Amino acid sequence: MYAIGSKKNLLSNEMSDGYYDTVKDLLEHELVQKMKEFTQHGNTSTFQHCVNVSYYNYKICKFFHLDARAGARAGLLHDFFLYDWHTHTRDTGDHFHGMTHPKAALKNASRHFNLSAREKDIILKHMFPLTITPPRYMETFVIVFVDKYCGLIETVGHMCAKLSGKK
Numbered sequence: 659m660y661a662i663g664s665k666k667n668l669l670s671n672e673m674s675d676g677y678y679d680t681v682k683d684l685l686e687h688e689l690v691q692k693m694k695e696f697t698q699h700g701n702t703s704t705f706q707h708c709v710n711v712s713y714y715n716y717k718i719c720k721f722f723h724l725d726a727r728a729g730a731r732a733g734l735l736h737d738f739f740l741y742d743w744h745t746h747t748r749d750t751g752d753h754f755h756g757m758t759h760p761k762a763a764l765k766n767a768s769r770h771f772n773l774s775a776r777e778k779d780i781i782l783k784h785m786f787p788l789t790i791t792p793p794r795y796m797e798t799f800v801i802v803f804v805d806k807y808c809g810l811i812e813t814v815g816h817m818c819a820k821l822s823g824k825k
């Protein structure tokens with residue numbers, strides 16, 4: 659298992675700089691694994707997107723001496739909404755997935771895992787400024803940038819792969 663743009667095997671605790679031990683119990687949970695069934699951006703699954711965000715949250719929080727455990731764990735659960743957002747509006751009439759999914763993810767995550775106040779803030783406000791309430795912790799500001807950056811790289815990578823395949 660790898661994060662986008664990294665050659666570090668995240669299933670190795672040494673290679674991942676302790677990341678694996680930090681999220682192992684979450685990674686093995688069947689509902690977290692279920693995120694593999696949904697597509698997030700381009701051809702990236704929601705699971706892979708959450709791994710990407712979780713790992714870079716972890717590295718950046720560690721670098722700045724922030725709570726890397728909260729960054730990694732909430733990063734893995736930040737899009738834990740467990741539905742296909744591409745058909746969500748048609749299926750439910752909810753036109754505001756961008757604003758509503760952090761609450762859905764937090765509700766699911768709270769049901770299955772014990773979350774700290776910091777982890778809840780990271781999940782609930784990762785779409786800031788789309789969701790208006792500002793982050794309370796520095797770790798939440800980290801995910802605000804990491805999530806958008808990973809989403810962009812995943813989307814652009816898919817578009818480039820498609821374009822090069824057409825030539």
Ligand SMILES: [Fe+2]
Nearest residue numbers: 736737759784
């Ligand atoms: Fe999200």
Ligand SMILES: [Fe+2]
Nearest residue numbers: 707736737805
């Ligand atoms: Fe995300």
